[in-house]
Amino acid sequence: MNAGINKNKRKRSHIWGIFAEYFCAGYLMLKGYSILKMRYRNHGGEIDIVARSGRMVIFIEVKARGEKDAALYSVTPAKQRVLARAAEGFIATHAKYSHHDLRFDVMVVTSRVKIHHIKDAWRL
Numbered sequence: 001m002n003a004g005i006n007k008n009k010r011k012r013s014h015i016w017g018i019f020a021e022y023f024c025a026g027y028l029m030l031k032g033y034s035i036l037k038m039r040y041r042n043h044g045g046e047i048d049i050v051a052r053s054g055r056m057v058i059f060i061e062v063k064a065r066g067e068k069d070a071a072l073y074s075v076t077p078a079k080q081r082v083l084a085r086a087a088e089g090f091i092a093t094h095a096k097y098s099h100h101d102l103r104f105d106v107m108v109v110t111s112r113v114k115i116h117h118i119k120d121a122w123r124l
Contacts, residue, residue: 013064016064017062017064019064019109020062020063020064020107020109021038021039021048021049021062022038023109023113023115024048024049024060024062024107024109024115024117025038025049025051027107027115027117028049028051028060032053033051033052033053033058034051034052034053035049035050035051036050036051036052036057036094037049037050037090038050040086040090041086042086042089042090042093043089044082044084044085044086044087044088044089045082045083045085045086046086047059047060047061047083047086047087047090048060048061048062049062049107050090052097052100055099055100055101056100056101056102056103057090057091057097057100057101057102057103058102058103058104058105059083059086059087059090059102059103059104059105060104060105060106060107061075061079061083061104061105061106061107061121062106062107062108062109063075063106063107063108063109064108064109065108065109065110065111066110066111067110067111068108068110068116071106071108071110071116072106072108072118075106075121075122080104080122083104084104084124087102087104102124103119103120104120104121104122104123104124105117105118105119105120105121106118106121
């Protein structure tokens with residue numbers, strides 16, 4: 001019985017996470033960003049959103065959590081390294097962006113369906 005409850009909870013969390021990614025992409029488009037890729041995956045890892053604004057390519061980690069702080073703490077240094085490797089892979093396979101500036105952002109969607117956009121959340 002408990003396994004079924006956990007499975008349903010995981011499924012709801014997964015759906016909530018996907019919703020948060022597309023919700024954030026829509027928000028970014030309204031702010032004038034171009035969405036280059038959603039859920040981009042390569043040998044280095046996965047990036048939730050790859051966007052462009054002018055000569056800047058932005059790699060965005062989206063977190064859907066009840067509270068903003070909990071989401072921010074979940075982007076650990078290890079997770080940042082995975083995102084950096086995935087970003088390197090993206091640039092390596094999309095040479096037209098190799099001379100763009102790069103930025104790593106975190107976007108948090110809280111349970112109140114509020115977006116928090118933390119620009120330049122960390123640097124390599």
